[in-house]
Amino acid sequence: MMSNSRVFDRDAVPDVVVQRLPIYLRTLAFIADERDVISSRELGALAGVSAAQLRKDLSLFGEFGRQGLGYQVKDLIAELERILQVDRVWPVILVGAGPLGRAIVNYRNSFETWQFEIVAAFDNDLAKVGQTLGHLSVQPMEDLVSIVQDGGIEMGILAIPPGAAQPVADTMVDCGVRAILNYASTRLVVPESVRVAYIDPIVSLNGMTYYL
């Protein structure tokens, strides 16, 4: 039987499930060279969830496996890419051309493999404007609005000091950005329609020292 994807209501899917799908996708990609087929038990173990949870999560979107056999790795990857909408390329802007911004742009191959393309980098430090950041030339903040609007860009990455994050986020939201990956240590206040993901190594480390 073919994989049978179901019409589903995007808003009806719990966020906790949506946040697990990228982990499944990452795990599948990592083993795609070695395995054609994988069971929910095996994939769950690699991804850190129970077999039941993996099957339940997937069942919200359709029927992608075969009884007695498991899941075709390549097919499941394609289904997850479609569900997560990474079957197209997303242009992304980067704000902040410090060492972190440099590391992010350097991660370029990885981003592009995963359908994200950093199309412009900005910094408010005029000394950095014009400098090379990987394949990009750092642009002044004033150019941000027109580039985002003209390019219809919906995603942005913030790699700037905490004090500057909120006003820059406001500007981005005003000109159409709807998803922000925030490396700054501040929580952002944004409209409900805008998604924010936080990357903060101190928060991650603090969450582990509790258990030591």
Place this chain on the structure above:
Amino acid sequence: MMSNSRVFDRDAVPDVVVQRLPIYLRTLAFIADERDVISSRELGALAGVSAAQLRKDLSLFGEFGRQGLGYQVKDLIAELERILQVDRVWPVILVGAGPLGRAIVNYRNSFETWQFEIVAAFDNDLAKVGQTLGHLSVQPMEDLVSIVQDGGIEMGILAIPPGAAQPVADTMVDCGVRAILNYASTRLVVPESVRVAYIDPIVSLNGMTYYL
């Protein structure tokens, strides 16, 4: 009345609560210069949780507020630091001296402000060994075991390519590391007693494209 901290069973606290405490701490630190006192409603709004949830979370550890008034910001910071065990300095090793490792070490001031001190950096690329990485000199992987053991180091950061992450993690766990912050895109298989936190920008971005 003074803040009244309760004896609590570390293992009885849900992990989801533990992972929110660092966010409260970050938020409090951000406003500590401006505010002496804050209510659960205000702090919750800044941290992205409901007032009820904030109070419930804190109530697992003691009574830190005053009816009618709210929480003393400085006192609550001190309590959270104690609960999270960041009232001492944690030595941390870093594996991977590429651009990402460089950005992490450059983040040094931030780490040290938050009680984490990167004490050694390693790389398996002999061309990088001996090079300067911020205040550190890159060391060969062979030195890792003795440095971790002699220093009694319990925390490590992985900033290496995915293929190399698992064996390096195994080595670290073998010589006593009990908390790993993993920037590589692979899920690590470790004993139950070892904590792993993942930082993966692609996973974070994928979790947002779903909603666009």
Place this chain on the structure above:
DNA sequence: TAGATTGTTAATCGATTAACAATC
């Protein structure tokens, strides 16, 4: 066929919220 594994249901488990007495 026999063995294996899915998709799904129902039961369990756990987390969040609403409400309010206590009290600053």
Place this chain on the structure above:
DNA sequence: TAGATTGTTAATCGATTAACAATC
């Protein structure tokens, strides 16, 4: 005192797990 806000309880809500019929 009157107003405000905590800490906590009980109710609600939601997520996870166990189990199994379906079926490859």
